[in-house]
Each structure stands twice: as C-alpha cells, then as structure tokens.
Amino acid sequence: MACRRCPRLIEHCTAIARVKRRAYLGWEYWGKPVPSFGDPRAELLIVGLAPGAHGSNRTGRMFTGDTSGRTLYGVLHQTGFANQAGCESRDDGLRLINTYITAVARCAPPGNKPSRAEIANCVEYLERELDLLTNVKVVVALGRMAFDAYLGILKSRGAIPRRGAFSFGHDEVFETGPDQPYLISSYHPSQQNTSTGKLTEEMLAAVFRRARKLIRKPR
Numbered sequence: 001m002a003c004r005r006c007p008r009l010i011e012h013c014t015a016i017a018r019v020k021r022r023a024y025l026g027w028e029y030w031g032k033p034v035p036s037f038g039d040p041r042a043e044l045l046i047v048g049l050a051p052g053a054h055g056s057n058r059t060g061r062m063f064t065g066d067t068s069g070r071t072l073y074g075v076l077h078q079t080g081f082a083n084q085a086g087c088e089s090r091d092d093g094l095r096l097i098n099t100y101i102t103a104v105a106r107c108a109p110p111g112n113k114p115s116r117a118e119i120a121n122c123v124e125y126l127e128r129e130l131d132l133l134t135n136v137k138v139v140v141a142l143g144r145m146a147f148d149a150y151l152g153i154l155k156s157r158g159a160i161p162r163r164g165a166f167s168f169g170h171d172e173v174f175e176t177g178p179d180q181p182y183l184i185s186s187y188h189p190s191q192q193n194t195s196t197g198k199l200t201e202e203m204l205a206a207v208f209r210r211a212r213k214l215i216r217k218p219r
Contacts, residue, residue, distance in 0.1 A: 002032075003125075008109075008110070008115075009107035013033075013107050013108050016029065016054070017029030017058075024054060033107050034056045038096040039099060041135050042133060043135050044138050044140065044211055045130075045140070046100070046101045047139060047146040047150055049103060050104065050107065051107065052112070053108045054066060061090035062101045063087065064088065068189045068190050068191065073086070075189075075205045076099065079208040080212070081096060083096075102129055104122065137182065138214045138215055140186055140207060141183065141185050141186065142188045143186075146188075147183075147185045151176075159179075160176055166183075170186055170199070171185075171206055173214070186204065187199040
C-alpha cells in the first residue's frame with residue numbers, strides 16, 4: 001500500500017521505523033501501511049483497529065510480532081482458524097484457514113488511537129474488501145472502534161437503519177440483515193485488556209467457537 005492520506009500516521013510510522021525499539025534494533029521495520037492478510041475466499045472476517053507500532057508496523061503483517069497477535073493467533077490456532085500459533089514475522093509460515101484479517105486503519109497511530117478523520121480516510125479500503133470478500137458469513141469486530149466502523153459502513157449502504165440498535169459488548173451476536181453476515185463484537189486482545197483480565201484466552205476462544213457455529217448455521 002502506498003497511501004499517504006494521513007500525514008500524522010505516516011510521520012509516526014516512519015519515525016518508529018527509524019528509531020526502533022532496543023529489542024528490535026536488528027530489524028528492518030516495515031514502517032508503512034500494513035496490508036490485510038488471509039484467505040480471499042474466507043467465511044470469517046476479523047476486523048481489528050490498527051497496526052501496533054512495534055508489532056505490525058515492524059513486521060508488515062496484521063497482528064504479528066506483539067502481545068495482541070500472540071493472543072489472537074494462539075486462539076485462532078486453538079479453534080481451527082490458523083495452522084499454527086506462532087506469529088513473529090511475515091515469513092514464519094502462518095496460514096489462516098477460512099479467515100481473513102483486516103483493520104479499520106492500516107497505519108500505526110500514536111497511542112493506538114486513530115482519529116475519526118484518519119478512520120474516514122481509510123474506510124474505503126475496508127469497504128472495498130467487503131465487496132471482494134463475497135463468501136463472508138461472520139464478521140468479528142475486535143474492539144468498539146472496529147465495531148462502530150463496520151456498523152457505519154452498513155448504515156451508509158442502507159443495510160441497517162441506525163447504529164443505535166447495536167450495543168457493543170463482549171461475545172455479543174447481531175443479525176444485520178438477511179443478506180448480511182452475522183456480527184460478533186469482542187473485546188480487543190490488547191495487552192491492556194489481557195493483562196488486567198478484562199479479556200482472557202478462554203473468553204476470546206469462545207468468540208471464535210461461536211463464529212464457527214454461525215458459519216455452519218443455515219440461513
């Protein structure tokens with residue numbers, strides 16, 4: 001990706017890639033927008049928030065090289081959506097099974113918080129993916145911002161009349177229309193959530209076990 005619509009994010013990504021973290025001084029950081037990852041025929045779509053400064057912004061693959069990714073891919077492996085739990089580089093052999101991972105913002109934001117304007121700049125990439133991923137039956141939104149962004153797209157397309165009918169919570173399932181995938185909201189597997197116990201591995205695994213059941217459910 002060569003998008004340069006958000007100067008603040010580009011500056012942050014490149015600055016982090018130049019300065020680096022001491023533990024990764026030997027790495028050549030990716031330092032630019034991070035592409036989505038997975039099976040283009042997937043029935044499960046996972047929507048995250050944005051790349052981590054020293055995770056995806058370093059490795060160049062979504063949810064790779066940081067605590068969030070280790071939690072997520074460990075659970076995806078456990079529930080049969082990934083061929084392995086390890087996720088340290090984009091060359092580590094990790095393969096997603098019937099799953100595609102994207103994000104609301106493709107560049108690492110300061111403080112892990114993209115602005116509304118930055119999300120708006122990036123949303124057309126997510127919209128395009130929704131058009132291309134024609135087999136998706138379940139969308140898992142990791143965190144409230146991903147949840148709100150996805151619902152915003154549905155509202156703009158007339159698929160839902162309003163967003164107020166959908167209240168974010170962990171492992172909540174929503175029907176968004178007869179021709180739309182099921183939506184599951186989940187806490188984000190950030191270090192802040194996992195270290196405080198707000199989100200446990202078992203809680204996240206329950207989300208993806210539910211997703212598998214919904215994928216198999218006749219519509």
